[in-house]
Amino acid sequence: MTLSTGASGSGRMRGLVAINVTGVIFGTAALFGKLPVSPLWIIGVRTLVATLTMVVWGSLTRELAAIPRRHWPAIAGSAVVMSLSWVLFYSTVQYGGVAVATLTFSTFPLFALLVDSWHMKRRPRLVEILATGAIFAAVYLVVDPSRSSGTYWWVLAGLGSAMLYALYWHLGRSLRPALSETMVTISQSALIALTMLPLLPFVSRPPIHLAEWGWLVWFGAINTALASQLYLYALRHLSASSCGAFVAMEPVYAITFAALIFREPISSRTLVSGVVILSASYLLSRVEADPAISPNGAPDGHEI
Numbered sequence: 001m002t003l004s005t006g007a008s009g010s011g012r013m014r015g016l017v018a019i020n021v022t023g024v025i026f027g028t029a030a031l032f033g034k035l036p037v038s039p040l041w042i043i044g045v046r047t048l049v050a051t052l053t054m055v056v057w058g059s060l061t062r063e064l065a066a067i068p069r070r071h072w073p074a075i076a077g078s079a080v081v082m083s084l085s086w087v088l089f090y091s092t093v094q095y096g097g098v099a100v101a102t103l104t105f106s107t108f109p110l111f112a113l114l115v116d117s118w119h120m121k122r123r124p125r126l127v128e129i130l131a132t133g134a135i136f137a138a139v140y141l142v143v144d145p146s147r148s149s150g151t152y153w154w155v156l157a158g159l160g161s162a163m164l165y166a167l168y169w170h171l172g173r174s175l176r177p178a179l180s181e182t183m184v185t186i187s188q189s190a191l192i193a194l195t196m197l198p199l200l201p202f203v204s205r206p207p208i209h210l211a212e213w214g215w216l217v218w219f220g221a222i223n224t225a226l227a228s229q230l231y232l233y234a235l236r237h238l239s240a241s242s243c244g245a246f247v248a249m250e251p252v253y254a255i256t257f258a259a260l261i262f263r264e265p266i267s268s269r270t271l272v273s274g275v276v277i278l279s280a281s282y283l284l285s286r287v288e289a290d291p292a293i294s295p296n297g298a299p300d301g302h303e304i
Contacts, residue, residue: 015237018230019246025227027253030102032219033093034262035212038205042216043086044196045207047189049220054186057229063182071175075184078171079191085164088157096154098258099270102251103142104158107135109281111166131280138276141269181232189224248282 032042058064067075092101110132117123142155175184200206207213234243251274258264 011237015234019234019238019243022227022230022234023246023249024253025223025230026247026250028257029219029223029227029250030089030093030098030254031257031261032215032223033090033101034098034258035207035215036205037207037212037216038203039087039090039094040196040203041200041206042090042219043083044193044200045213045216046220046224047193048197049217050224051186051189051193053221053225054182054189054228057225058182058186061182063180064186065180065183067179067183067187071178072187074171074175075187076191078168078175079188079195081164081168081171082188083192083195085161085168088161088164092154092158092161096151096158097264098262099251099255099264099266099274100142100151100154101158101161102254103270103274103277104139104155105162105165106248106251106277106281107139107159108162108165108169110135111163112169115166115170127283131283134276134280138273138280141273141276181228185228248278251278 032046033039035042055064089101089105092104113128139155139159172184172188207216231243231247255264255266255270255274259266
């Protein structure tokens, strides 16, 4: 049955609403790193709540399914890499600031392209080399010379988070044709939670106040479980490139909210760096989406 033009237009409008809400939700994810709580606690509680929420949702929508044993090594590997990426990211938020963390993390299309080029044994094109040079020049601008030299280390940590996320995307890409996105998210979150929870009693800076617990539960249920489902809903009505373009605005939301809520300053260096990084990263994602270069396609969004 063919949808009418009105129905198609209505579906696109719902998709646009969903992806805009998703972009804002993803943009607030970095702010949870400002809680006076260890990154391990943030990740452990987040993934536990996200797993439980997704299991309830999957049972209601009948999306739960058994995962073949052959897929578990890839799931476990991607979960380990993702957890390490999150640890670096939220440590960077706490000690380097939201702008440093989100802008350095936004370089992940560069690392995704490098991983894909290495895997396919192809040389980078001129446009990729130029974009890479622009990104590294912009990353240098993220380092504010008026701050302590420790900023350099957190810039490196943020880049490490982006590199690990690119590796996570590469490992998890093989799972998506065989498994639903919901089952991939549930299994990865469950493994991360099971790994983190036994360590938490020995980790300093646990959540103490009820408000801190409440925000962590919100983080897992809304910023992780709900946001992922909204993104998948948007993908059913919009192209992956359109969704990726909206989600790429994540650092803009994060830096703006951090300035409004936590009074984090936005310097001219940060603004210039942000424009260059986001522009060059978007260019790289479009290059990678070219089937002649990467038949598997570019990462269509990211979550922190």
